[in-house]
Amino acid sequence: MSAVLVIEDDDRIRLSLMLAMEDEGYTVRGAGTAEEGLRAHRAEPADTVLVDLMLPGMDGFEAIRQLRRDDDVPIVVVSARDDTHDIVAALEAGADDYVVKPVAVKELSARLRALRRRSRTTLAEPVPALRFGDLEIIPEAGEVRLAGDAVALTRTEFRLLCELADHPGRVLSRQQLLQRVWEYDTGDERIVDVHVGRLRHKIEHDPRTPRHVVTVRGLGYKLQR
Amino acid sequence: MSAVLVIEDDDRIRLSLMLAMEDEGYTVRGAGTAEEGLRAHRAEPADTVLVDLMLPGMDGFEAIRQLRRDDDVPIVVVSARDDTHDIVAALEAGADDYVVKPVAVKELSARLRALRRRSRTTLAEPVPALRFGDLEIIPEAGEVRLAGDAVALTRTEFRLLCELADHPGRVLSRQQLLQRVWEYDTGDERIVDVHVGRLRHKIEHDPRTPRHVVTVRGLGYKLQR
């Protein structure tokens, strides 16, 4: 039904977590290292990830960042360390929640439900396929078609396009795009220009006179038609 | 920018929470009882709600349920009780997170950020298009249409038009326009004339006899339908 991935190096804890989650009705997979976990998730994406922070090799923070790079899956840190600094760092890295071991199974389960409730409402929204004239965007397939032909976009270009497509006809400022696509709170806004340029070269018939990704001088960019 | 509502009966704790949140850049409001909090939220919805569980009168659980009845606002419980049963009950009632007092401000702040990132509403808001006869202003698209055809305005022209449109039929002095459009406290009022002229050339059928942007001799300009 819905799959949980447990990344935890201590075999005993991992197994007990997995058992507990299984009892709650989840399909469960486990991984002993961050690398293994990432690979497993790439092979078959989970619906929720539980991750420890202290792992051999790549640590949990880095694992979270890598997961978050191109996935919106709910991530809950399950760590032995009850330390503000760790908690903040993990959440900043992209985790959604942080619980301290040992944790009551009932609590973990309730937190997962709360998180999944929250994620579903925002994630289930994206429309199956978006059309803008001859431009077709299939978000879940990560695919874009131009007059029926698939176009190869990079991750950043795709996210940029999706963000614009989520608000058709509406101007998004460079600042907004930076925050939503790059998750930067601050930074050089020019990178947006550069990527818009690259995107245009791929999806506009004539990049010099864009018909889809339109510049609104002084305000930002918008996607139209 | 974004508003936090703190519902907590202990004055000291409420104030310290509010101060902390203010430091983090939020606009903050407080309430001492659940009833008061619900009323405040109805009057002016917050973007995030912090709520205690033990409140005089209606308790926190019920407050959460009532909030959830018709609102998707992120809710974080800030409680003194570190009890699995309470945590589960609060999350089941509709809370998104549960932290135990005393909580590090940095942690609370990080949890709020994580939650807001997750709940970022991607719902396209209704289009508040303004109409003045055949003139149509779509602020969020940065677009102006004249009899259905898009008109290319510069940023200054657009802001000027929006400012006039925000007060239909009302005369705005050059001084007011300077302040609101140019954000000048002082300066040559003639700039306004020049830009009004340019604007007219773009949105008036006959710029010599303007029908929309009208001069009121000695006072300023106004926009009419």
Added chain:
DNA sequence: ACGGGTTTGTCATCCGACTGTCATACCTGC
């Protein structure tokens, strides 16, 4: 762990559009 190809962010630079200023012409109410 390694290495080649890809993607990404930064930068310098170019170009055109926009802006403010001014001089001048125009208009309106008295």
Added chain:
DNA sequence: GCAGGTATGACAGTCGGATGACAAACCCGT
């Protein structure tokens, strides 16, 4: 007709956006 207020056209400086080059970071299969 006069005077104060308003409109307009020209102009040069400035600003914002586009682009190509480049190096670092990243990703992937080996």
